[in-house]
Amino acid sequence: MDKELEVIDIHKSFGATKALRGVNIVLRPGEIHALLGENGAGKSTLVKILAGVLKPDAGSIVIRGNAHDYLDVKKSFDYGIRTVYQEMDLIDDMTVIDNLMLAKEKTSTFGRMKYPQMLDEVNKMSKLRGVELPDLDARVSDLDIIHKQITAIARAVFSGCKILILDEPTAVLNEVERDKLFKIMMTLKSQGSSIVFISHRLEEVFMITDVVTVLKDGAYVSTACTSEMTEGKLVELMSGRKLSDLYPQKNSEFGPPVLEIEGFSSGIAKEVNLEIRAKEIFGIGGLVGQGQEDLVKGLIGLVDHVGSVRKQGRSLKIRRIEDAFKNSISYVSADRKSEGLVLCRPIYENIILSVLGRVSRHGVLDRELSSAVVNRMIRLLSIKSGSEKDPVSSLSGGNQQKVSLSKSLALNPEILILHEPTRGVDIQTRFEIYKVLRSLVNEGMTIIVISSEAVELLGLCDRIAVMYEGQVKGVLEGDKVTEENLIALANDQEVPV
Numbered sequence: 001m002d003k004e005l006e007v008i009d010i011h012k013s014f015g016a017t018k019a020l021r022g023v024n025i026v027l028r029p030g031e032i033h034a035l036l037g038e039n040g041a042g043k044s045t046l047v048k049i050l051a052g053v054l055k056p057d058a059g060s061i062v063i064r065g066n067a068h069d070y071l072d073v074k075k076s077f078d079y080g081i082r083t084v085y086q087e088m089d090l091i092d093d094m095t096v097i098d099n100l101m102l103a104k105e106k107t108s109t110f111g112r113m114k115y116p117q118m119l120d121e122v123n124k125m126s127k128l129r130g131v132e133l134p135d136l137d138a139r140v141s142d143l144d145i146i147h148k149q150i151t152a153i154a155r156a157v158f159s160g161c162k163i164l165i166l167d168e169p170t171a172v173l174n175e176v177e178r179d180k181l182f183k184i185m186m187t188l189k190s191q192g193s194s195i196v197f198i199s200h201r202l203e204e205v206f207m208i209t210d211v212v213t214v215l216k217d218g219a220y221v222s223t224a225c226t227s228e229m230t231e232g233k234l235v236e237l238m239s240g241r242k243l244s245d246l247y248p249q250k251n252s253e254f255g256p257p258v259l260e261i262e263g264f265s266s267g268i269a270k271e272v273n274l275e276i277r278a279k280e281i282f283g284i285g286g287l288v289g290q291g292q293e294d295l296v297k298g299l300i301g302l303v304d305h306v307g308s309v310r311k312q313g314r315s316l317k318i319r320r321i322e323d324a325f326k327n328s329i330s331y332v333s334a335d336r337k338s339e340g341l342v343l344c345r346p347i348y349e350n351i352i353l354s355v356l357g358r359v360s361r362h363g364v365l366d367r368e369l370s371s372a373v374v375n376r377m378i379r380l381l382s383i384k385s386g387s388e389k390d391p392v393s394s395l396s397g398g399n400q401q402k403v404s405l406s407k408s409l410a411l412n413p414e415i416l417i418l419h420e421p422t423r424g425v426d427i428q429t430r431f432e433i434y435k436v437l438r439s440l441v442n443e444g445m446t447i448i449v450i451s452s453e454a455v456e457l458l459g460l461c462d463r464i465a466v467m468y469e470g471q472v473k474g475v476l477e478g479d480k481v482t483e484e485n486l487i488a489l490a491n492d493q494e495v496p497v
Contacts, residue, residue, distance in 0.1 A: 003062070004029045004194045005050075005163060010059035012045055019045040020056070021219045027163065032185060032195045034205045034226065037215035038238055038426040039396045043198055046215075047165055050196075051083045052076035080162030084169060086397065086424070088152040092141040096134055097122060100155050125158040130187040132180060145172045145338055150180075157184065164188060165196040168397070170204060171424035172335065175288035175452060182208050200426050202231045203455065214238055231455070239427045246431055247459035248438035254462070255279045257312075258446045259415060264307030266298025267291065268470040272307070276415075281437060281447045283461030285454065286490045291470035292450045293334075296417050300324040300331045311415070325354070330413035332405055334420035334450075340404035343393040347385055348374045350392050350403050355410045377406035382432055398429030405433065409440075416440070417448045422456065434460055454486055468492045 005027040012020040020042045027033050037043050048054040050061070052073035061068050063079050071079070090099050097115070098105075100122055106114040119136065126133055131154045134147040143151065149172050156164060166185075170178045185195055185208060197209055205212060205226060212229055214221040214237045221237050232243035255278025264272040269291035276282045284292045298305035301318040309316045311327060318324050324331065333339035341350050351374050352359055359370040374388055381402040385395055392403055401422070408416060421437070422430045437460070441447055451457050457464050463477040466489035473489040476482075485495045 002029060002064075003027070004031070004064065006062040007046070007050075008060045008062065010046065010049065010061070011057045012042075012049065012054065013057055019218050020049075021217075023059075023215065023218075023220045025213050025220075025223070027194050027196065028211075029194055030189050030192050031211060032189055032197055032209045034209040034212040035196050035198050035215070036202075036205065036212060036234060036238055037221075038428045039398050040217065041215040041238070041426075042218040043215060044167070045218075047083060047085075047167060047196075047198070050076065050081055050163075050165065052081075080160055081165070082156035082159060082161035082163070083165040084149075084152050084156050084167065086168040086171065088148055090140045090148060090152055090155075092139070094140060095136065096138055096140060096143070096151050097136040099140055099151060100133075100136075100158055102155070104159070122158070126154070129154075129157050129191075130184050131157060145335060146174065146177050149173060150177070153181065153184065157188065161188075161193060163194045163196070165198075167198045168200070168424055169197075170199060170201060171397070172337075178204070200422075200424060200430075201453065202234055203453065205234070206231070216240075235427055239431070241427070241431065246427070246434065248435055250281075250462050251279060251441065253279075255444070259448075260308075260310040260313075261299070262308040262310075264295070264298065264305060264309065266303045266305035266307075267294025269295040269298065269467070270470040272472055274465055274472065274475070276446060276448065278446055279441055279444060280462040281441055281449060281460055283457040283464035284448065284450045284467065285452075285457045285464050285486060286467040286473075288452050290467040290490075292467050293419065294470075295467070296331070296419065296448065296450055300329060300417065325411060328411070328414040329417065330354075330408040330411045330415070331417045332408045332419060332421065334423060336400055336404040336423075340407070341392050341400060343400075344391055346389045347383070347392055347395070347403055348388040351377050351406050351410055354407050373410050377410060380409070381406050381436060398425035401425050401429070402433070405436075413445070415446045415448065417450075419450045420452065421449060422451075422453075454483055458483060458486065466490055 003026055007023060007025040010020050010023045023046060035043055049056050052071040052075060055070045061071055097118060101118050106117040133154060134143055134150060140148060169181060188195060199205060209226045212226050213223045216238060235243045257275050258278045259276040261272055261274040272295055286292060294303055297303040301320045301323050316327055337343060352370050355373060359366055359373055383402045384399055392400055422433055437447055449461055458481060463475055464481060465472050465475045466486060468490060473492060474495060476485055488495050
């Protein structure tokens with residue numbers, strides 16, 4: 001098979017830091033190629049070199065037989081290389097159609113936009129490429145994060161891409177939207193386009209890719225057909241750690257009931273009855289959109305609810321999230337960028353955001369108290385940054401997630417609710433977060449985890465409640481915590497006795 005793109009012995013350093021050390025990749029026409037590695041493995045640097053943003057120190061790039069020492073942005077674009085970065089570069093104040101047609105606008109002799117012609121072109125491309133678009137007249141700033149991602153991908157797809165690079169495209173997508181993206185990718189593949197797919201979700205790698213290449217510490221490790229790999233082997237190649245070592249040992253003994261939920265309904269969650277105990281990590285799983293999110297948002301006062309909730313035997317009335325905080329219940333959102341963090345503000349400000357009242361005196365921040373909280377959180381979660389005064393936006397996805405988690409942990413909650421706790425973070429960061437969560441539980445905290453990743457629930461949680469169409473179909477514990485049982489309950493099937 002012909003080679004669409006070949007990266008040969010690419011090197012790139014930033015001062016004393018060697019970001020890439022002899023990286024080699026071959027991308028073939030009509031191939032979906034996974035590029036994997038932990039944060040710092042060199043993936044982003046390689047992507048920027050292919051996009052023409054960075055110039056390599058050594059090596060060559062061959063595109064359809066044409067060799068180059070480096071690509072500039074124009075050459076990369078002319079070759080049909082399009083990149084959708086994790087940080088989307090849409091123009092918020094413009095409409096969806098204006099973003100899609102940027103630099104390809106149809107105008108009259110007098111410079112007026114010819115929107116009917118532009119609309120026709122977008123609709124034709126949407127049909128050809130199999131892309132389901134949001135409202136074309138909507139401003140991007142008014143879109144949710146999922147539809148912003150779809151718009152960014154559509155813009156790349158519509159602009160004549162032959163090589164599409166997707167950097168963590170599913171990190172913000174739910175299961176339904178992810179499947180729509182995969183259909184787009186398969187359509188592009190059938191039309192001869194090549195795709196580089198970067199993801200920390202290994203189950204997605206096995207769902208959609210043909211070939212996988214692993215980088216570690218800037219160096220090339222391995223390339224193989226995806227069908228010849230296993231999740232355990234990929235984890236070992238990326239991190240040097242076996243999959244079985246990723247999750248800390250579970251607890252076999254628990255404390256008394258901490259949270260008792262009876263007849264609880266919120267959103268599509270109906271008549272939920274659960275008993276959650278001290279010193280356990282309690283998972284809530286099932287297919288995406290079965291009521292898990294509505295349930296926990298009802299528990300913390302973000303969604304209207306009815307029913308009974310008792311904490312350590314005492315009835316709770318939680319109407320707002322502030323009521324949850326007062327009752328020592330804290331929550332970490334799945335969407336850290338729009339709900340969990342203030343990206344433009346410093347790391348230390350984000351960490352103390354939830355405890356400003358505790359670290360202030362007469363409305364003035366007490367530097368000694370706030371520094372104690374910030375330093376404790378940075379040590380606990382091993383947050384890596386140049387300075388605590390750096391903006392959160394400067395951090396890797398994994399370290400951003402740690403800051404989001406630390407903001408909730410700063411409250412010293414008795415109950416911590418986590419929604420997608422490791423979304424968009426690498427294997428090493430997952431291991432670090434899991435270890436912290438287990439240590440907190442061992443010290444007496446109760447943790448509730450909502451995750452769309454079955455392997456995470458199975459590896460991390462002591463017990464798992466599985467939801468289907470708003471109802472809890474069963475609670476798995478002990479030797480019943482298996483993938484087969486989780487899948488069965490998630491699809492409204494019986495679990496063998």
